[in-house]
Amino acid sequence: MTMTEGLSADTQVVLLLCSRLGQKDENGAKPLTARQYGVLTRWLRERSMRPRDLLENTGRARLAGIQAAELAPETLEQLLDRGVALGIMT
Amino acid sequence: MKERALALLRQAIGDPRAQFRPGQWEAIQALVEGRERLLVVERTGWGKSLVYFIATRLLRDRGAGCALLISPLLALMRNQIAAAERIAVRAETVNSTNPDSWPAVETALKAGKIDVLLVSPERLANEEFMTRCLLPVAARVGLFVVDEAHCISDWGHDFRPDYRRIARILQALPRNLPVLATTATANDRVVGDVTAQLGPRLRVIRGPLLRESLRLENLRIPSQSARMAWLADRIPRFEGSGIVYTLTVRDADNVAAWLQQCGIDARAYHTGLENEERQQLEDMLLGNQVKTLVATVALGMGFDKPDLGFVVHFQRPGSVVHYYQQVGRAGRAIDRAYGVLMSGAEDDEIANYFIRTAFPSAEEVAEVLRVLDAAPRPLKAAEIQRALNIRPSKLAKALKFLEVESPSPITHEGTAYVRTPVAWVMPAERIERITQLRRQEQARMRAYMEAAGCLMQFLAEELSDPEAAPCGKCADCTGERLGATYPAYLGEGAARFLERLSLIIEPRKLWPQMATFEGERGRIAAEFMAAEGRALCKWGDAGFGDLVRDGKRERHFADRLVGAAADLIQRWNPRPTPEWVTCVPSHRHPALVPEFARRLAAQLGLPFVGCVRKTRATDLQKTRQNSFQQASNLENAFEVEEGSVQRGPVLLVDDVVDSRWTFTVLAWKLRKAGAGPVFPFALADSSADDGSSE
Numbered sequence: 001m002t003m004t005e006g007l008s009a010d011t012q013v014v015l016l017l018c019s020r021l022g023q024k025d026e027n028g029a030k031p032l033t034a035r036q037y038g039v040l041t042r043w044l045r046e047r048s049m050r051p052r053d054l055l056e057n058t059g060r061a062r063l064a065g066i067q068a069a070e071l072a073p074e075t076l077e078q079l080l081d082r083g084v085a086l087g088i089m090t
Numbered sequence: 091m092k093e094r095a096l097a098l099l100r101q102a103i104g105d106p107r108a109q110f111r112p113g114q115w116e117a118i119q120a121l122v123e124g125r126e127r128l129l130v131v132e133r134t135g136w137g138k139s140l141v142y143f144i145a146t147r148l149l150r151d152r153g154a155g156c157a158l159l160i161s162p163l164l165a166l167m168r169n170q171i172a173a174a175e176r177i178a179v180r181a182e183t184v185n186s187t188n189p190d191s192w193p194a195v196e197t198a199l200k201a202g203k204i205d206v207l208l209v210s211p212e213r214l215a216n217e218e219f220m221t222r223c224l225l226p227v228a229a230r231v232g233l234f235v236v237d238e239a240h241c242i243s244d245w246g247h248d249f250r251p252d253y254r255r256i257a258r259i260l261q262a263l264p265r266n267l268p269v270l271a272t273t274a275t276a277n278d279r280v281v282g283d284v285t286a287q288l289g290p291r292l293r294v295i296r297g298p299l300l301r302e303s304l305r306l307e308n309l310r311i312p313s314q315s316a317r318m319a320w321l322a323d324r325i326p327r328f329e330g331s332g333i334v335y336t337l338t339v340r341d342a343d344n345v346a347a348w349l350q351q352c353g354i355d356a357r358a359y360h361t362g363l364e365n366e367e368r369q370q371l372e373d374m375l376l377g378n379q380v381k382t383l384v385a386t387v388a389l390g391m392g393f394d395k396p397d398l399g400f401v402v403h404f405q406r407p408g409s410v411v412h413y414y415q416q417v418g419r420a421g422r423a424i425d426r427a428y429g430v431l432m433s434g435a436e437d438d439e440i441a442n443y444f445i446r447t448a449f450p451s452a453e454e455v456a457e458v459l460r461v462l463d464a465a466p467r468p469l470k471a472a473e474i475q476r477a478l479n480i481r482p483s484k485l486a487k488a489l490k491f492l493e494v495e496s497p498s499p500i501t502h503e504g505t506a507y508v509r510t511p512v513a514w515v516m517p518a519e520r521i522e523r524i525t526q527l528r529r530q531e532q533a534r535m536r537a538y539m540e541a542a543g544c545l546m547q548f549l550a551e552e553l554s555d556p557e558a559a560p561c562g563k564c565a566d567c568t569g570e571r572l573g574a575t576y577p578a579y580l581g582e583g584a585a586r587f588l589e590r591l592s593l594i595i596e597p598r599k600l601w602p603q604m605a606t607f608e609g610e611r612g613r614i615a616a617e618f619m620a621a622e623g624r625a626l627c628k629w630g631d632a633g634f635g636d637l638v639r640d641g642k643r644e645r646h647f648a649d650r651l652v653g654a655a656a657d658l659i660q661r662w663n664p665r666p667t668p669e670w671v672t673c674v675p676s677h678r679h680p681a682l683v684p685e686f687a688r689r690l691a692a693q694l695g696l697p698f699v700g701c702v703r704k705t706r707a708t709d710l711q712k713t714r715q716n717s718f719q720q721a722s723n724l725e726n727a728f729e730v731e732e733g734s735v736q737r738g739p740v741l742l743v744d745d746v747v748d749s750r751w752t753f754t755v756l757a758w759k760l761r762k763a764g765a766g767p768v769f770p771f772a773l774a775d776s777s778a779d780d781g782s783s784e
Contacts (some may be wrong), residue, residue, distance in 0.1 A: 028230070
């Protein structure tokens with residue numbers, strides 16, 4: 001994995017949310033399952049948002065209003081904050 | 091939030107009435123509230139560390155992860171770390187010296203007990219460190235800080251290829267991660283370059299670079315001995331302690347030794363010293379326990395001594411960025427400090443050398459890749475070295491160069507190297523572009539030497555400081571000059587000191603009296619005489635003398651001797667400049683001198699031609715006590731292969747010179763065979779003391 005230039009913001013968000021990024025942290029937030037990610041994309045679509053909007057302050061602020069049982073806003077925020085792990089891995 | 095930030099500032103510096111300096115609060119706010127990417131360009135001492143420590147505290151209060159601080163200056167950050175602790179920011183460092191504590195740091199990080207993780211740029215190049223130490227905690231980093239960010243741009247000059255890796259990580263970071271890049275020196279070119287690498291979302295905060303207490307002055311003093319005399323005269327009269335910068339390690343050693351001889355408390359500081367000793371020297375300077383360190387650029391970025399009284403450059407640095415960085419260390423918190431730039435005859439030669447050798451050669455790189463390609467398994471550096479007979483430093487440079495390429499043609503497996511399937515060619519265009527840039531920077535420093543107006547304004551304008559204006563302090567603004575004068579006795583003393591460092595080998599003018607040498611007698615014809623030569627040191631002297639003796643014993647002369655010989659020859663600058671190198675053959679140690687001469691030739695960028703053969707064994711010259719015996723010992727002992735003798739001037743290399751007969755005879759034979767002027771060079775001079783040195 002050495003290609004960095006091509007990674008779009010959407011891809012970055014998908015990786016942040018759904019991949020381990022080399023982490024073996026038992027206490028850290030667990031990446032989303034395919035089912036959970038499905039729920040999130042539906043939630044995003046309903047608000048005319050794209051994954052990359054979660055990297056902006058305004059988009060991130062809307063996560064607090066998420067009502068799905070499968071998705072805890074804190075977990076999503078923790079996953080999105082793994083930027084340095086993403087930076088190292090890609 | 092601003093109130094809380096201000097309270098933290100006051101707590102950190104222990105001043106209840108402190109206010110933010112212009113730009114500090116803006117930077118903190120942009121990081122904490124805006125999660126922005128910032129480049130902060132402020133002079134050292136402005137308080138960049140306060141920005142990231144307060145931002146870290148505020149981010150942590152909001153539940154964010156720790157800050158990752160990449161800085162080449164970890165050893166010097168003790169004061170800043172103490173300030174951080176006052177606002178309950180706990181900093182820990184992980185580096186190559188403390189692998190035992192990595193697991194504990196990892197545990198503490200995961201438990202949220204560490205607020206700032208300090209890492210040196212070199213660590214990011216280490217695979218084991220990355221996977222074992224950094225990756226497990228990377229998911230918990232909430233702020234990414236890069237100190238001395240101009241290194242991202244300045245690659246090839248600051249010799250920090252590791253920053254290319256940092257740039258890559260920065261490029262791959264998602265935009266929701268706040269990033270702070272800081273530097274004290276960045277002109278528009280550097281800012282443009284950093285912006286290009288970190289993306290258009292980078293916001294730049296920059297303040298004035300002017301140093302109000304610094305009195306700049308330029309002195310053109312071509313000869314080294316004159317500059318040394320000036321230093322010996324001036325330094326005792328400067329208030330406080332300071333730094334003398336030299337371009338080479340050898341000069342740092344020599345100047346320090348000279349100043350010591352003059353009774354000045356001076357110490358050399360360079361990469362040749364162990365880290366521990368360097369740390370000790372820094373502490374001595376910080377505590378004013380030494381008058382001056384004579385340092386190379388190794389006394390580097392961020393060395394912060396607010397009361398540094400003077401910075402004198404013995405030679406001209408390669409760029410305005412470097413000069414400002416170094417001279418800017420003086421006078422941060424005192425009313426009067428001196429920044430003197432001396433320019434000598436050798437400046438361009440040394441600068442050109444650094445430019446020339448900034449990159450490994452295409453051949454070296456190709457050879458390394460060829461060896462790795464052919465290897466059935468990963469190879470350690472030592473194994474590559476054996477296969478290639480390349481100098482360790484050159485190999486390290488080539489490997490580092492290849493490793494930070496992206497995508498890289500080589501990778502690590504443990505401590506060994508493997509060729510990756512990446513097709514790769516030498517980036518000739520990039521190297522050419524950087525080389526051109528270095529030449530421009532060199533030209534700007536020459537222009538600074540000639541500058542007609544305010545010197546500080548010149549520097550500030552070169553660094554794109556929007557507030558550049560006459561400083562009212564420099565030699566040009568005030569008309570007060572230290573001047574280039576010094577007492578004559580110091581000039582003579584310095585000249586003698588230098589003479590002792592490089593010993594002159596006088597050419598013999600006469601054949602042995604009352605005898606013939608291969609049919610010759612009387613005066614040696616001028617056109618067949620040796621030219622004046624040089625020896626690196628006295629046989630048995632401490633320092634190089636010891637190395638020469640060790641080399642003879644171990645049948646291999648150390649790389650340091652090759653470097654020192656090349657330095658001496660460059661300083662010596664024989665005219666007409668030698669175009670090839672040959673050496674004195676020996677029956678006793680047939681490989682020792684030719685092998686050394688070859689390496690020396692390579693270092694000088696000249697061809698080596700082994701065109702002298704020994705036709706019979708001779709006695710050791712030092713066992714022959716007089717000219718006649720010494721000369722007759724050599725009669726018909728050497729043969730020059732006429733066919734391989736080159737036309738141009740030649741450097742004739744031997745390990746030890748004693749009677750000078752060997753040089754005399756070989757110069758005569760080489761010249762008769764058609765060679766140009768013959769310049770003898772020996773590592774050591776073992777002739778009896780003639781009284782010229784103490």
